[in-house]
Amino acid sequence: MxxxxxxxxxxxxxxxxxxxxxxxxxxxxxxxxxxxxxPDGARDLRAYQAAQRCPAAPVAPAECRWTQVFTVSHIALTKSKSKSNRAVLTSADGARWETFYASRGPVLNGLDEGDRVTGTLWRGRLTEIAAAGASQETRAAPVDxxxxxxxxxxxxxxxxxxxxxxxxxxxxxxxxxxxxxxxxxxxxxxxxxxxxxxxxxxxxxxxxxxxxxxxxxxxxxxxxxxxxxxxxxxxxxxxxxxxx
Structure with missing residues (x-):
């Protein structure tokens, strides 16, 4: 055979x-x-790591980083490798941000609806969240x-x-x-x-x-x-x- x-x-x-x-x-x-x-696989990551804090809340996508508080509106966790963990975050002005994550922790799995997190914005993307002294990147964060x-x-x-x-x-x-x-x-x-x-x-x-x-x-x-x-x-x- x-x-x-x-x-x-x-x-x-x-x-x-x-x-x-x-x-x-x-x-x-x-x-x-x-x-x-x-050749340029780490360009965005280096730019993100070198970005300074914005002096004021940006009104358009900016190269600087801005942090603000969000309220967790919805969380969907999964054990499937083919799907992303998801959370909907709502800002103080009512804007809703749907965010995706590669894993359940260390932040996402400790959250409930109504909890508050600090989100980081860069180039118009919500790149990471932080709560209780821990931080977690979203799928929108730049990578190498x-x-x-x-x-x-x-x-x-x-x-x-x-x-x-x-x-x-x-x-x-x-x-x-x-x-x-x-x-x-x-x-x-x-x-x-x-x-x-x-x-x-x-x-x-x-x-x-x-x-x-x-x-x-x-x-x-x-x-x-x-x-x-x-x-x-x-x-x-x-x-x-x-x-x-």
Whole structure:
């Protein structure tokens, strides 16, 4: 039985070219992602950290920070990783701000409707709340996007390179049937791509940090590489047994 039943993807030169182009597209996409997001990934975060307190309440989005008191009008907490925790805050003038949070604490899970918090405004966004000596950022707070860019590259570059290698390998041996190694390499590429997408989920709240995701991805890659190697060994052993 072929590894993940992917023999059809390397059965002829046409499919090998498609595999090669698919891998090339992944690698080019990763390079473009890094080139666009890495150089200025921390620009907004640095600007936020360096922002001074506004001398007066801003009437338009401003580069300075302004803090004011809000009343909690509604709270919705969730344990689902696919949904954000939410709170509606109402200012003294009646304006309602719907805010979202990556986690339940340390502030949000201690609040009830009617409680008061101190919110920070920057560039027209409510970036964090504070209460009882603790603070918590909202989803609107600026972050260093470089980690996310590197995670994206980590997830898609190795599978792309393996797909390209499989395509080239098949084209160089297009007159022969696909080998177990070709199929296993392509199966490993797809496995790494799917496994990489799940790594941020596996590490929970550290899913936006590079090194925890890299560690989880490397563990997944090691397991998949072992599985691919075992498949090739089994295929070769079966071929020797069936040979006259």
């Amino acid at each position: 072929s590894y993940f039943n992917l023999t059809w993807l390397v059965r002829n030169a046409f499919m090998a070219v498609l595999t090669l182009l698919g891998g090339l597209a992944l690698v080019v996409s990763a390079v473009a992602l890094v080139a666009a997001g890495a 996007t470089r980690a996310g860019v590197l995670i994206g590259a980590l997830i898609i570059v190795p599978p792309g390179l393996l797909m390209m290698a499989t395509g080239i390998w098949r084209l160089r041996r297009r007159t022969s049937p696909p080998t177990p190694g070709m199929v296993a390499t392509l199966g490993l590429a797809f496995g790494l791509l799917v496994g990489g997408l799940f790594c941020p989920v596996l590490v929970g709240d550290n899913g936006d940090e590079f090194w925890p995701v890299a560690a989880a991805w490397l563990a997944v890659a090691a397991v998949l590489a072992i599985v691919a190697r075992l498949h090739v060994s089994q295929e070769r052993a079966s071929a020797r047994v069936s040979s006259p």
